[in-house]
Amino acid sequence: EPEVTQTPSHQVTQMGQEVILRCVPISNHLYFYWYRQILGQKVEFLVSFYNNEISEKSEIFDDQFSVERPDGSNFTLKIRSTKLEDSAMYFCASSERGGLGPQHFGDGTRLSIL
Amino acid sequence: SQQGEEDPQALSIQEGENATMNCSYKTSINNLQWYRQNSGRGLVHLILIRSNEREKHSGRLRVTLDTSKKSSSLLITASRAADTASYFCATDAGAAGNKLTFGGGTRVLVKP
Numbered sequence: 496e497p498e499v500t501q502t503p504s505h506q507v508t509q510m511g512q513e514v515i516l517r518c519v520p521i522s523n524h525l526y527f528y529w530y531r532q533i534l535g536q537k538v539e540f541l542v543s544f545y546n547n548e549i550s551e552k553s554e555i556f557d558d559q560f561s562v563e564r565p566d567g568s569n570f571t572l573k574i575r576s577t578k579l580e581d582s583a584m585y586f587c588a589s590s591e592r593g594g595l596g597p598q599h600f601g602d603g604t605r606l607s608i609l
Numbered sequence: 610s611q612q613g614e615e616d617p618q619a620l621s622i623q624e625g626e627n628a629t630m631n632c633s634y635k636t637s638i639n640n641l642q643w644y645r646q647n648s649g650r651g652l653v654h655l656i657l658i659r660s661n662e663r664e665k666h667s668g669r670l671r672v673t674l675d676t677s678k679k680s681s682s683l684l685i686t687a688s689r690a691a692d693t694a695s696y697f698c699a700t701d702a703g704a705a706g707n708k709l710t711f712g713g714g715t716r717v718l719v720k721p
Contacts, residue, residue: 499651526707537713538652538697543706551706586651594639594707602651 497521501587501601508577509609516572516604518587526590527570528598529562531555531583538586544570545593582608615698615712623720628685630715632698633678639703641674643683645694646714652697655683688719 500519508514520527529541543550544562561573570589574581584605588598616631632641640659644652658665658674658681665672671684685692695716699709 528708530709530711538699538709538711540708540710543708545706549706551704551708553708588652590707594701594703597642597654597657598707598709599654600644600652 497599499587499589499599499601501585501604503604504602505605505607507607507609510579511576514574514577514606516574516585516587516606518570518572518589518601519568520570520587520589521591521599522568524589524591524599526550526593526598527562527564528588528590529572530586530588530600532586532603533583541572541585577606577608579608582606615696615715617715618713619716619718621718621720622688624688624690626688628688628692628717628719630683630696630717632681632683632712634681634698634700634710634712635679636700636702638676638700639707640701641672641681642699642701642709643670643672643681644697644699644711646697647694655696685717688717690719690721693717693719 502517527544532538540553542552542556559575563571584603586603588600590598642657643655646652656667656672658672669686674681695714697714699711
């Protein structure tokens with residue numbers, strides 16, 4: 496069964512450094528999402544992406560965050576200058592039909608900011 | 610409380626028993642989805658129920674939706690040790706981005 500894959504599985508970065516989290520969505524999916532889960536807390540929506548543009552973003556997704564679909568297969572989340580509070584599990588998801596169908600999640604990237 | 614709150618927060622049952630968990634939400638929705646998360650892993654989609662549906666089945670899973678009460682329930686019948694996981698409801702309010710709003714989850718332990 497097709498899967499959403501995320502790399503790396505664990506990223507350790509110094510505060511203030513830039514980090515890029517990578518995702519390969521399921522190949523025929525058109526809708527892409529990033530969520531995060533701080534340890535012990537709820538999964539929180541960050542951003543949705545469709546037709547090469549952001550559809551919706553949360554308050555968390557400030558100017559330090561950006562997303563890109565550079566080559567038609569990868570979907571990346573960049574954090575420009577990481578903060579300690581960015582430490583979390585980041586999940587990528589994709590959907591074939593947007594709100595008409597389920598979102599399929601990757602196994603996540605654990606981001607640790609030192 | 611926030612959109613998508615599960616109850617109970619934790620549930621411990623014996624293998625073979627049924628597990629029921631509930632989810633309440635506050636705003637109108639397009640659909641409601643249930644996910645499972647094993648420790649340290651991603652979210653696995655279990656079932657989606659649309660706002661105009663009242664009940665849905667998938668294998669040992671049964672989901673109900675009551676939009677008048679803004680609540681949903683997930684029933685796992687004849688539980689197995691492999692069902693041990695956290696279960697989350699997530700609502701799609703139908704906004705342009707189709708974002709999911711997750712509850713805090715129910716941790717289910719199925720004892721062999």
